[in-house]
Amino acid sequence: MNRELKWPHLKGLYELYITGQTSDSILKNAFVRSLKNRKLIGPKPGRLNTLMDKPGYKAYYEAKFLPAYQRYVTFLEANNIPLDGRQRFDEYDLETFAFIVERKDEILESVPSIRQFSSRVFHEKGSKYLEDHPGIASTVLRLLGLDSFPGSDPKENQWRFVIDPPSPKLIVLCENIANLKRPWIAIAHEIELWYVGGSNTAILENISFDKLQLPLFYCCDWDQDGIDIYKRIYKIFAEKGKDIGILTPYDQQAAIPEVSEKHESRWKEVDMVKQWPAHPFNAEQVELLSKLFRNKQWIEEESQDLVELLRYNELIKA
DNA sequence: ATTCCAATGGATTGGCATAT
DNA sequence: ATATGCCAATCCATTGGAAT
Structure with missing residues (x-):
């Protein structure tokens, strides 16, 4: 169920779909390896570090990935977030970003501390997630149009x-x-x-x-x-x-x-x-x-x- | 024990050189 | 022309040591 794919993996799989090959190093991800084991992708002969698609990959990608990937790209472009392969957010984060944008007005009425924000909105990842992942935190701030989270005022914001x-x-x-x-x-x-x-x-x-x-x-x-x-x-x-x-x-x-x-x-x-x-x-x-x-x-x-x-x-x- | 910070490591990008 | 190789710049996460 949870593919635990980060942006570089999503991007690499898309490149594999569009061009039939990629030199992105995405095989460290267990899900991507499972695609290799299922012979949907494989190493390109004579090319170290390059993956190519195999028969069935295109159809598989269209069924399992393409709509989501297109949604992600549309969302990121609409919100001026670079589609840079160095971004480390995963699909969970992307879903959460969309949620944040949808709830923007409500959130801006009283922005909680970064800990509380992390714990409520990135619930499954815990209260320290945003502090430990400054890249993701800055994306969240960008979505909200803020410079920083308010100081860690202990007063409980109730949402x-x-x-x-x-x-x-x-x-x-x-x-x-x-x-x-x-x-x-x-x-x-x-x-x-x-x-x-x-x-x-x-x-x-x-x-x-x-x-x-x-x-x-x-x-x-x-x-x-x-x-x-x-x-x-x-x-x-x-x-x-x-x-x-x-x-x-x-x-x-x-x-x-x-x-x-x-x-x-x-x-x-x-x-x-x-x-x-x-x-x-x-x-x-x-x-x-x-x-x-x-x-x-x-x-x-x-x-x-x-x-x-x-x-x-x-x-x-x- | 927790917080802070600088160094380190993994990875992509984009420009340019080189090979086919 | 097009694909590939190379490299410095860049970004992000992690780590380990110093400070509190």
Whole structure:
């Protein structure tokens, strides 16, 4: 799923598509190597350091890469970002750039510190990402038309990003920001999306009652952190007399080990259901929680397609 | 322990020389 | 003409040591 391709790789693959060869050194990337293993690309005979395309590459590229690459180029050109092969952003960053531009006005109303910005908008890469990658930070500043991020004022800026279609049928509150980066999907299905940064749930306490007329659901990682946040949110809304459900993952095969480089949320000593005796989970959810707990696994929010997820939970028609 | 900074290394670019 | 080779300039990420 995640190809982890940086701009030089994307550029090299495009050159391979257009000219049939490239001398860009892109083979260090595992995904590019997999294309070599699949004989879609290979070394050019007699040419050290040059790759050439093989039969099938063009069709493959057109199906898997060309539309995205064209979108990226259009976006970068429209925003005066050089298409220089020395840029180090990847596809995730590009998606995030587009999101930033879309939300520019909202962001400029109160620009948070670079740490907070990194942690909320580049959520999956962490709070230090922008500081550690000055090239990407300067691209973000360029997109926003700013010289620098405000100083690290500890005052918590509270954001609530909303994707709002004209006449929403239900509201989905997302733990992670991924779904809000593809607003057209939610808009097409008349779903209103909210993103409330990580554990920044306090902001929900001030939501007025008239926003709570629609059915409300929470979409999150199924891990200790995700369920903990759900518990907090559930309480906040319960005090307003409003129920919020949690979306059950449809692809439960997507469960992955709870310990990895990128993931640190482990289940506590006792089963979630015992941690939260008055829980609102249904039978399937209880069963899933105890299975994840037993197997020391979690399910990533992004592994579940939003539309499929809502179908599975019988919130939109199949 | 964390922050800062200069050196280092990996890689591309663009101009020019050279080979086919 | 066109492709390839070479190289200094440039950009970015990483590293390691000094400062706080």
